[in-house]
Amino acid sequence: MSGADVGRALWAAIERRDWAAVEALLDPALVVHWPQSGERFDRAGYLRVNREYPGDWHVRVVQALDAGEQVVTEVEVDLDGRTDRAVSFLHLCAGRVIALRELWAEPFAAPAWRRGWSLPPT
């Protein structure tokens, strides 16, 4: 498996709620960092957050890229009629994720000051 394949496999296992498969893709020394909130999680904490994340969410991988020592994934997460997006930067060790830096992007309305400068919707 390429690094990008590991990234895709991780999100697919999360979508399946297959927590044993998720854990098997994570190094025991994993540290997850969500810089927007300052939260950091170890493997057990990250598994718990995913397992107990409220709602009937569904994840799709938009792209997964091998980027030198890192893997970058972009996903869309549907929940309650809304689509959030996440970009994850993964470091791997022996095919398992050992570091995960993740940014979460919420939908927003185009602000008034720049309306009219964008291209027509496709």
Place this chain on the structure above:
Amino acid sequence: MSGADVGRALWAAIERRDWAAVEALLDPALVVHWPQSGERFDRAGYLRVNREYPGDWHVRVVQALDAGEQVVTEVEVDLDGRTDRAVSFLHLCAGRVIALRELWAEPFAAPAWRRGWSLPPT
């Protein structure tokens, strides 16, 4: 210049408000896509949004990665005492950006349901 160098140069020129240098790094056929709002911009629109973005914002590149056919940059943008983050996916043509997909991530507070599961602040 590597693709990652082009990404760094683009952000550095934006931070300097050097719009001629920004324009020189952009292919005339550039399309920018901000999927969170659905906004798309051509080169002129993207330059205008950057030039007229309100406030005394400052951008730092956190990382810039060569990822096959794409370049991925992560930046922090300080504005009014707050730090937002952006991840940009760039496609280049002859050393200039021809496609730019960008996700914007705002700070958030850790929700109550998962407090206590994260690692102590470092």
